[in-house]
Amino acid sequence: MSDTLALVLRLLAVFVVFLVFPLVIGQTEHKVMAHMQGRLGPMYAGGFHGWAQLVADGVKFAQKEDVVPNGADRRIFQLAPAVALLPYLLVMVAVPVGPHNAVGQALDAGVFFVLAVMGVGVLGSLMAGWASANKFSLLGGLRTAAQLLAYELPMLLAAASVAMAAGTLSLPGILDAFHWWWVPWQLIGGVVFFTAGLAELQRPPFDMPVADSEIIFGAYTEYTGLRFALFLLAEYAGIVVLSALTAVLFLGGWHGPFGADGLGWLWTLVKTVALCFVVIWLRVTYPRLREDQLQKLAWTVLIPLALAQIALTGVIKVVIS
């Protein structure tokens, strides 16, 4: 019985993280962006530096009317936000935070699981784009699909390189095999993985599918109220998941210069938050890529780099074994 209880507690912990972390990242984005642009950002809600701004936003979204356009495909339109959000919850279950089995559920083929399920999340944007009966939504959906097809492959190849190095597909297994010199060894793969992940999340500078200055808000144009909030939440949950995965696969997760045994979870947290900061930083720094530049980057830069990383991994793996 205690096994069941432990499992329920783990899943509950994952759920709490899933609810809290995206909000924290969202608030950080408000403040970090504001300070990088010489503004203050939210200052009033909650008193201390506007900490409750996103809570207030959530209340506002919940009060708004949930509009479904007349010409829309009703059921698919309403289902899309859930399809966009839930995969990230599932992925979080498989991400290890500390040594000694500190993971929601250890999976034998964890790397494949997280990549497969993250790809499913994009279906939500496609459903929203098609079902809205709006040409901007349709354009957004098309761009989403094209982007996913281009960036899924380099992401997979980069992750495969780490799996080759570790000789296992399980995420805790990869971390057990980790040594500090893996960071320079897998550096190219890490950059490719992170970049492709950003593109899959449609974060700037890869936010062509939701480019608000030309196609309003892409696939999410027709959404209001809570359903729109769920799409935004999915984006921030995606940032958390991508940063945590990059930290686990390429930066050694719970390994650190000291205290890896007791403070392992803290190292994972620090690395994840640092990568989330980089995601926000990139948004403030780079202009949006054009659609053709975006495709060119994937097919002519990222995929060759990922293949080179796999070759490098293979050669070094054979030399040291």
Next chain:
Amino acid sequence: MTLAAASHGFLSPTGVEIAFVLVGIATLGAALQTVTSRQLVHAALWLVVALGGVAVEYLLLTAEFIAWVQVLIYVGSVVVLLLFGLMLTKAPIGPSPDADSGNRWAALTVAGASAAALVWVVVDAFRATWIDLDGTVQGSAEVSGRSLFRFWVLPFEALSVLLLAALVGAIVLSRRGGDAKGAAETSAPAAGEERH
């Protein structure tokens, strides 16, 4: 002829077997919806349900690796490609008037015949084989990789050549009379499928 029922009993009601049958029925239902729906995008989304159901069946058969690859390739890439294609067409919201093909009886015959052949072969080959759920995992990534690269290397490589031929064929077809731009677009999804 000894039946496996002698040792285990068909559908002796273990939870896994009940789940397997229920998921199978749901998958079959989704597959029927896929081919009978008159709304094209609904058909594509029912296909997602059907493919996901097959992945769950793989999981119940302890083939975890195959299950995730199924989700990654079919749900994550092939269906996205389908939806991408549908969005480029004039598929309306609501039923398409010309969604029914004149070939549907021939298609039904071929589908029924191939399903019967597959079921017969699988039942004949594995009728007396049982998965030991408590022992070592029989479908883990390690076991799958070992058997794939030790005993099935030749079929695996033949498949790669087949996919390469399809890739080259797609480029040739899209180049005929077209410009280089069309070729680039066709090769993109095909390269994604190469990960089989």
